[in-house]
Amino acid sequence: MKAIPKNEVEEDEKDEKVDVIKERRKLKKQKYHESRYKSKEWILKKKSRQRKQGKDVRPDTKFTGRRRPIHAF
Numbered sequence: 001m002k003a004i005p006k007n008e009v010e011e012d013e014k015d016e017k018v019d020v021i022k023e024r025r026k027l028k029k030q031k032y033h034e035s036r037y038k039s040k041e042w043i044l045k046k047k048s049r050q051r052k053q054g055k056d057v058r059p060d061t062k063f064t065g066r067r068r069p070i071h072a073f
């Protein structure tokens with residue numbers, strides 16, 4: 001069995017760590033952005049906040065926060 005030079009092993013480990021870190025950052029960014037806006041929960045919380053402030057707010061229906069279909073032209 002050949003011994004792998006120490007430098008090559010360290011480079012492989014560094015590459016793997018960098019890839020994992022990049023993926024985590026990417027997923028964390030996506031998750032943060034998605035959960036923050038345009039979710040049904042967020043809309044319902046916003047509506048309840050506005051109701052507490054005494055503002056006029058449309059009633060919650062089964063269509064509240066519903067995703068609209070994408071139409072291709």
